[in-house]
Amino acid sequence: MISAARSSPLLRAGVIGLYVLAVEWTRALLAHDSRFIAAGLLLGGVALGLAALGWPATRLGLGRSRFAVRVIGGLALGAVPLLPGGLAVVAIAVSIGEELAFRGALYAALDELGGAPLAVAGTTVLWTLAHALSHPPEFLGAVAAAGLLLGLWRWACKDLVAPIIGHVIADLAL
Numbered sequence: 001m002i003s004a005a006r007s008s009p010l011l012r013a014g015v016i017g018l019y020v021l022a023v024e025w026t027r028a029l030l031a032h033d034s035r036f037i038a039a040g041l042l043l044g045g046v047a048l049g050l051a052a053l054g055w056p057a058t059r060l061g062l063g064r065s066r067f068a069v070r071v072i073g074g075l076a077l078g079a080v081p082l083l084p085g086g087l088a089v090v091a092i093a094v095s096i097g098e099e100l101a102f103r104g105a106l107y108a109a110l111d112e113l114g115g116a117p118l119a120v121a122g123t124t125v126l127w128t129l130a131h132a133l134s135h136p137p138e139f140l141g142a143v144a145a146a147g148l149l150l151g152l153w154r155w156a157c158k159d160l161v162a163p164i165i166g167h168v169i170a171d172l173a174l
Contacts, residue, residue: 013109016051017126020101023047024130027094031134041090048097051105060104061160091171099164102127102147103154120151127151146170 006012023044030040052060102123111119127147128140135143150163157163 009109009113013106013113013122016101016106016109017122020048020051020106021126021130023051023101024098025133028131028134038087038090041094045090045093045095045097048094048101051101055105055108059108060100061107061154061158061163062104063159088172091174092168095168095171096164098127099150099160099167102130103150103163104160107151107154116155120148120155123151123154124148 027040027044027047030036030044057063106126107119107123110122124144124147127150128144131143132140150167153163153166154160
């Protein structure tokens with residue numbers, strides 16, 4: 001299976017897509033029990049980050065060029081009130097994990113399969129589906145818009161740093 005996924009862009013994108021959906025839905029189900037919210041977010045963030053294992057940093061959008069400009073782009077959301085300590089740590093973990101999984105590994109796999117339009121559209125659709133269990137239906141339009149913005153940001157910058165920083169700041173502000 002692993003060798004097949006390495007040789008087939010379609011299979012690789014499908015496996016990554018199913019994996020991130022499974023992790024997000026598991027995380028959402030754990031969050032229904034208040035005893036498991038923090039653990040679910042923290043472990044979910046780590047599990048999502050695992051989707052990026054084996055990908056070259058440059059394919060994930062984590063190159064070293066223009067780093068300062070990319071960080072400033074991520075901070076462009078401005079100063080926002082932050083969550084208290086323990087919740088901030090889990091929000092950061094899940095934000096980074098989601099970006100590594102969705103706009104990192106999944107984006108790279110879909111880009112390889114069909115180019116940037118498929119990568120942006122595919123990550124947006126799967127991002128929205130992944131959040132369907134953890135967000136009320138009336139918020140899914142905003143979730144899709146955020147996924148599209150982060151996907152377009154990843155495409156425009158050819159980089160994952162700014163989307164990670166933007167996502168972290170947005171989640172800390174919730």
